Amino acid sequence: MAKVLTPQNEDFPRWYQDVVTKAEMAENGPVKGQQVIRPTGYALWERMVSGMDDRIKATGTENASFPLLIPHSYLQKEANHVEGFAPEFWTVTQAGGKELEEPVVVRPTSETVIGEYMAKWVQSYRDLPLLLNQWANVMRYEMRTRLFLRTSEFLWQEGHTAHATYEDAHEFTLRILHEVYADFMERDLAMPVLRGLKTVEERFAGALNTFTCEAMMRDGKSLQMGTSHELGQNFSKAFDMQYLGSDGQQHLCWTTSWGTSTRMVGGLIMAHGDDKGLRVPPRLAPVQAYVMSVKDGEGVSEAARALHDELIGSGVRSRLNDRTDVAFGRRAVDAELKGYPVRIEVGPRDLAEGKAVVVRRVEGTKTPVALESVVKVVTEALEADQQAMFDEALRFRADRTVAVKTVDEAIEAAATGFAQLPWDVCGVEGEAKAAAKGVTVRCL
Amino acid sequence: MAKVLTPQNEDFPRWYQDVVTKAEMAENGPVKGQQVIRPTGYALWERMVSGMDDRIKATGTENASFPLLIPHSYLQKEANHVEGFAPEFWTVTQAGGKELEEPVVVRPTSETVIGEYMAKWVQSYRDLPLLLNQWANVMRYEMRTRLFLRTSEFLWQEGHTAHATYEDAHEFTLRILHEVYADFMERDLAMPVLRGLKTVEERFAGALNTFTCEAMMRDGKSLQMGTSHELGQNFSKAFDMQYLGSDGQQHLCWTTSWGTSTRMVGGLIMAHGDDKGLRVPPRLAPVQAYVMSVKDGEGVSEAARALHDELIGSGVRSRLNDRTDVAFGRRAVDAELKGYPVRIEVGPRDLAEGKAVVVRRVEGTKTPVALESVVKVVTEALEADQQAMFDEALRFRADRTVAVKTVDEAIEAAATGFAQLPWDVCGVEGEAKAAAKGVTVRCL
Numbered sequence: 001m002a003k004v005l006t007p008q009n010e011d012f013p014r015w016y017q018d019v020v021t022k023a024e025m026a027e028n029g030p031v032k033g034q035q036v037i038r039p040t041g042y043a044l045w046e047r048m049v050s051g052m053d054d055r056i057k058a059t060g061t062e063n064a065s066f067p068l069l070i071p072h073s074y075l076q077k078e079a080n081h082v083e084g085f086a087p088e089f090w091t092v093t094q095a096g097g098k099e100l101e102e103p104v105v106v107r108p109t110s111e112t113v114i115g116e117y118m119a120k121w122v123q124s125y126r127d128l129p130l131l132l133n134q135w136a137n138v139m140r141y142e143m144r145t146r147l148f149l150r151t152s153e154f155l156w157q158e159g160h161t162a163h164a165t166y167e168d169a170h171e172f173t174l175r176i177l178h179e180v181y182a183d184f185m186e187r188d189l190a191m192p193v194l195r196g197l198k199t200v201e202e203r204f205a206g207a208l209n210t211f212t213c214e215a216m217m218r219d220g221k222s223l224q225m226g227t228s229h230e231l232g233q234n235f236s237k238a239f240d241m242q243y244l245g246s247d248g249q250q251h252l253c254w255t256t257s258w259g260t261s262t263r264m265v266g267g268l269i270m271a272h273g274d275d276k277g278l279r280v281p282p283r284l285a286p287v288q289a290y291v292m293s294v295k296d297g298e299g300v301s302e303a304a305r306a307l308h309d310e311l312i313g314s315g316v317r318s319r320l321n322d323r324t325d326v327a328f329g330r331r332a333v334d335a336e337l338k339g340y341p342v343r344i345e346v347g348p349r350d351l352a353e354g355k356a357v358v359v360r361r362v363e364g365t366k367t368p369v370a371l372e373s374v375v376k377v378v379t380e381a382l383e384a385d386q387q388a389m390f391d392e393a394l395r396f397r398a399d400r401t402v403a404v405k406t407v408d409e410a411i412e413a414a415a416t417g418f419a420q421l422p423w424d425v426c427g428v429e430g431e432a433k434a435a436a437k438g439v440t441v442r443c444l
Numbered sequence: 445m446a447k448v449l450t451p452q453n454e455d456f457p458r459w460y461q462d463v464v465t466k467a468e469m470a471e472n473g474p475v476k477g478q479q480v481i482r483p484t485g486y487a488l489w490e491r492m493v494s495g496m497d498d499r500i501k502a503t504g505t506e507n508a509s510f511p512l513l514i515p516h517s518y519l520q521k522e523a524n525h526v527e528g529f530a531p532e533f534w535t536v537t538q539a540g541g542k543e544l545e546e547p548v549v550v551r552p553t554s555e556t557v558i559g560e561y562m563a564k565w566v567q568s569y570r571d572l573p574l575l576l577n578q579w580a581n582v583m584r585y586e587m588r589t590r591l592f593l594r595t596s597e598f599l600w601q602e603g604h605t606a607h608a609t610y611e612d613a614h615e616f617t618l619r620i621l622h623e624v625y626a627d628f629m630e631r632d633l634a635m636p637v638l639r640g641l642k643t644v645e646e647r648f649a650g651a652l653n654t655f656t657c658e659a660m661m662r663d664g665k666s667l668q669m670g671t672s673h674e675l676g677q678n679f680s681k682a683f684d685m686q687y688l689g690s691d692g693q694q695h696l697c698w699t700t701s702w703g704t705s706t707r708m709v710g711g712l713i714m715a716h717g718d719d720k721g722l723r724v725p726p727r728l729a730p731v732q733a734y735v736m737s738v739k740d741g742e743g744v745s746e747a748a749r750a751l752h753d754e755l756i757g758s759g760v761r762s763r764l765n766d767r768t769d770v771a772f773g774r775r776a777v778d779a780e781l782k783g784y785p786v787r788i789e790v791g792p793r794d795l796a797e798g799k800a801v802v803v804r805r806v807e808g809t810k811t812p813v814a815l816e817s818v819v820k821v822v823t824e825a826l827e828a829d830q831q832a833m834f835d836e837a838l839r840f841r842a843d844r845t846v847a848v849k850t851v852d853e854a855i856e857a858a859a860t861g862f863a864q865l866p867w868d869v870c871g872v873e874g875e876a877k878a879a880a881k882g883v884t885v886r887c888l
């Protein structure tokens with residue numbers, strides 16, 4: 001059989017592009033840098049939204065919806081912010097057949113418009129903390145784009161909070177980093193993440209500090225999976241976000257913002273995929289068990305449906321594929337590509353012995369299992385493989401992380417993995433030197 | 445106590461505006477016609493998304509995500525479509541600091557871009573039906589706007605499907621109308637809806653037929669709650685959406701599209717609200733039971749929390765309000781405004797007798813209930829009030845619907861409710877005559 005995908009060690013970016021296309025995850029949109037997310041890719045994102053949303057709500061944060069278009073004047077109110085984002089603006093100049101009096105920008109992020117409204121809603125210390133989040137699309141102009149990883153339009157959540165004190169804002173920034181982001185990435189995505197500070201150079205435009213979750217991809221490179229920003233009083237000053245304290249005085253709020261996006265789908269692919277395609281961790285997987293009729297035969301279709309129903313009844317997210325009009329080999333390759341954790345193949349020969357074959361995507365094992373034991377075997381496999389994927393990713397990272405003593409050693413080590421170097425050895429100069437070689441300081 | 449809201453029968457639109465503002469549902473955005481949906485309003489929308497999404501998926505439809513910006517050239521491919529929507533375009537002309545070569549339009553709806561991709565994905569009759577949906581934001585320029593009801597930007601779902609035959613497309617259009625839209629509106633929103641065809645005048649731009657769900661508001665007027673369109677082969681011709689049939693010949697697909705939006709939130713408010721504010725049907729309600737500490741006192745806070753925990757444990761969506769630093773009266777008025785179905789008031793005096801007061805929003809009753817019976821009483825009230833709200837809305841509509849024999853009678857009847865008139869009596873001329881008096885033919 002011809003190789004479906006370019007092997008990872010031959011050309012990793014090409015492998016990534018192959019998986020995204022052939023597993024029907026996404027395609028380029030008609031306008032530069034935009035993407036069409038197909039059902040297979042979107043179902044992963046929906047599960048991410050669900051896992052993240054539960055954790056976000058558990059912090060007391062409520063969802064809301066702010067407008068897509070932001071007046072240019074709002075974006076200018078915080079100097080570093082506009083300087084950082086202006087080159088990426090998509091600008092609406094016409095509406096209803098007329099030129100607009102003031103051009104409006106498709107939101108690249110919503111600190112400014114949300115700042116304007118928070119300033120109205122926050123009056124007294126009793127209104128704080130004000131904890132908001134929105135699930136939305138944003139646009140940033142990009143010259144070079146890659147599906148899921150860097151696109152002009154992407155889907156994301158952006159949290160925005162206002163607090164009475166520096167300490168409260170600081171703690172909330174870290175709570176999001178650890179309890180929401182890292183917890184979701186490690187437990188649901190089975191991706192170990194490094195958590196720490198971004199350098200001044202890599203910080204969000206307008207922030208005091210940016211905290212990040214960084215994960216290692218299968219090419220040894222790092223991907224930024226989510227960031228949580230301490231905005232200090234920069235935006236509360238710009239939008240005059242004041243509250244009356246219990247001391248009867250007016251005070252400026254302390255704000256935070258934090259975001260994760262469809263880029264996580266790209267990270268998931270690159271952290272767990274192999275030369276056969278995607279591998280989806282069971283806890284995240286929209287389809288955990290994929291029940292296939294191998295070919296037509298006495299009772300095959302009925303047995304496949306019965307297993308599917310039994311799996312659903314036991315709380316397993318099962319999908320039935322009964323399309324015996326499509327060659328079995330082609331359907332099996334497609335199932336590997338899409339990375340369903342467990343496949344159950346129901347064919348006439350095994351069925352005659354009262355069995356079906358359970359194929360595990362992570363281990364690659366194919367085991368004939370008595371029909372009455374399938375649900376138990378599948379349930380245990382899903383549990384075990386979630387842990388196995390995390391352990392494997394952790395080992396992979398450990399094997400490719402070295403402690404180094406100089407910037408030159410760090411640059412060399414970064415070719416195959418992560419390098420750990422004390423910041424007082426590296427410093428801003430070391431960062432610039434590394435950057436010239438295409439190596440970035442990811443996490444302090 | 446001063447009236448919080450303008451009474452409905454004094455000025456219905458003003459009442460609506462008061463509820464939206466004072467129940468903290470939504471506000472105007474900074475750019476014309478846009479809206480900020482606040483947590484109280486957004487939580488209703490989230491529950492609508494959830495109830496609708498389950499029903500949409502039950503039809504076999506999968507979610508996907510298509511780009512926000514559509515090239516102008518795509519929109520021009522279907523003549524009636526572009527003619528209908530062009531006056532409402534919001535147009536992006538600049539990105540990344542440069543003028544775009546081709547202006548792009550913020551999607552007013554996505555038939556065109558989805559048509560382009562479906563044409564690629566559909567090759568053979570085996571690929572049909574192709575059933576897609578997206579949850580997204582769209583923009584249409586509007587001169588006169590009202591929060592939730594008519595806004596320049598709104599959130600919605602838009603379904604787009606391709607079928608092999610006219611019959612299959614026709615049946616799917618009706619399945620969405622009845623099994624998804626009307627079923628959700630009647631069961632979850634407790635809003636009876638009339639289902640039928642739109643006139644040629646009111647039809648979607650580019651459709652063969654538009655089916656609608658129409659609900660009566662408390663001012664006797666109709667609101668279009670959702671529409672399902674048969675697009676025939678108009679878009680498959682425009683985007684060359686062909687498939688190879690089992691007969692070895694190429695055929696054009698038959699397509700449908702269907703949508704519901706945040707306008708449903710406005711409909712919910714206007715169908716069920718009263719002079720005290722919103723009334724939310726229990727099945728939809730994000731907060732079904734609202735447990736309040738009346739004031740500080742021996743064991744009050746503990747008892748309130750215990751009831752809240754017990755309700756949550758019994759599957760009731762409960763929220764605890766323990767803010768005794770805010771006057772009880774103010775909190776109670778706010779709870780009425782926001783329309784929580786059941787309120788449980790825990791105060792020192794009742795508590796001393798082992799009781800709490802259960803207040804039902806629909807009936808307006810206040811009943812002291814033994815603590816150990818609260819969960820049972822609340823659960824039964826939620827069940828009963830869902831039905832009571834539907835029955836009330838149905839009676840209200842029946843009382844305000846008259847069968848008439850002439851267009852003049854219909855115009856007169858429309859001042860206070862619905863008029864039923866045979867279409868062969870009305871016709872296009874009657875429709876034009878009624879339109880001149882501000883009366884529209886809503887549903888055939």
Ligand SMILES: [Zn+2]
Nearest residue numbers: 245247249251
């Ligand atoms: Zn102070």
Ligand SMILES: [Zn+2]
Nearest residue numbers: 689691693695
């Ligand atoms: Zn034919």
